[in-house]
Amino acid sequence: MNSSTFHEQPTQTPERLAFYAELDRHDLGALWEVLGKLGSLEPRPASVPAHWNYDDLRPLLMKSGSLISAEEAERRVLVLENPGLRGRSQITGSLYAGLQLILPGEIATSHRHVASALRFIVEGQGAYTAVDGERVSMRPGDFIITPSWTFHDHGNIGEEPVVWMDGLDIPIVNLFDTGFAQKYAGSTQPVTRAEGDALARYGTNMLPVEYTRYGSTSPVFSYPYERSREALARLVRSGPLHPSHGVKLQYVNPATGGAAMPTIGTWLQLLPAGFDTAAYRSTDGTVFSVVEGSGYSVIGGKKFAWKPKDIFVVPSWVNVEHHADDDAVLFSFSDRPSQQALGLWRDEAISS
Known part of the structure; x- marks a missing residue:
């Protein structure tokens, strides 16, 4: 038996092939014929290491705006398709990602869907997103949540194009055949709360006395980059640095201490100039967006150079090492909370 194979397919004989044909007529199959595909000694993701250079993507985004x-479009988005998953609108086996463009004066009309969504702002100012009656301004580096089944719309009242990365759990929702969606009666929803209301109520290590937990998504739906960046800078100065992550913080639900989204984990990390991380791997395929700095990552033995606004992906159980040429900040997201809830997640530091 091949040591890298969970199960070696038995030899096929004319009698066995005839039997398999008989099984097929009854909508049956032989497990021993497919066990090597269903089970493996370790993860075998279909997704592959990949990198998207923003300098290449931006002209295509702007061209889409003229077309x-x-x-x-409902949402003008260029889908980031993993080269190993082309045609499936997936960046990893469980997650969708894309770059959305909204031009000055435009509105992306209000709708809602079961899939949970994140927005990570890449470029431009002057746009907003509205979630259940509250609008929040979008600035580069901000992390914004659209919880499952909440009405949301976007608008650009500024003077420049605004681009953000969308991340959704659509493949997870579709796996369970639980996808629903609905359009709002108007193009935008009424604004019923002042901007910053949710952050004031839930984002200061305090909760309103009447707060009742509903669901597991964070009641704070906007995490400004300025606050998160300051926290990273303080921790880098005080140390120590994690050998595989530098300084890495998870966005959390302040009401539970858990992940900000029930199915998608989100992080921000700082790698000081010249820092080389130790090799690491985990079962959650992870999408990275470069906020600041330049450097490179070695993913599964292949080197990918990156700079601000670039995006790259590390598949499940593939070794990754990062090097920062100068102070670098990386945003990332994965399906880790889903795996942890099901008792599936594991990670490993790789000895040199």
Whole structure:
């Protein structure tokens, strides 16, 4: 038996092949014929290491803005398709990602869906997103949540294009055949709360006395980059640095201490100039967006150079090492909370 194979397929004989054909007529199959595909000694992701250079993507984004309106498109997004998963609108086996463009004066109309969504702002100012009656301004580096089944719309009242990365758990929702969606009656929802209301109520290590937990998504739906960046800078100065992550913080639900989203984990990390991380791997395929700095990552033995606004992906159980040429900040997201809830997640530091 091949040591890298969980199960070696038995020899096929004319009698066995005839039997398999008989099984097929009854909508049956032989487990021993497919066990090597169903089970493996370790993860075998279909997704592959990949890198998207923002300098290449931006002209295509702007071209899309001249070809189709936000209204006609519903959401003007260029989907980030993993090269190993082409045609499936997936960046990893469980997650969707794309780059969304909204031009000055445009509105992306209000709708809702079961899939949970994150927005990580890449470029531009002057746009907003509205979630259940509250609008929040979008600035580069901000992390914003659209919880499952909440009405949301976007608008650009500024003077420049705004681009953000969308991350959704659509493949997870579709796996369970639980996808629902609905359009709002109007193009935008009424604004019923002042900007910053949610952050004031839930984002200061305090909760309103009448707060009742509903669901497991954070009641704070906007995490400003300025606050998160300051925390990273303080921790880098005080040390110590984690050998595989530098300084890495998880965005959390302040009401529970758990992940900000029930199915998607989100992080921000700082790698000081010249820092080399130790090799690491985990079962959650992870998407990275470069906020600041430049450097490179070695993913599964392949080197990918990156700079601000670039995006790259590390598949499940693939070794990764990061090197920062100068102070670098990376945002990342994965399906880790889903795996942890099911008792599936594991990680490993790789000895040199």
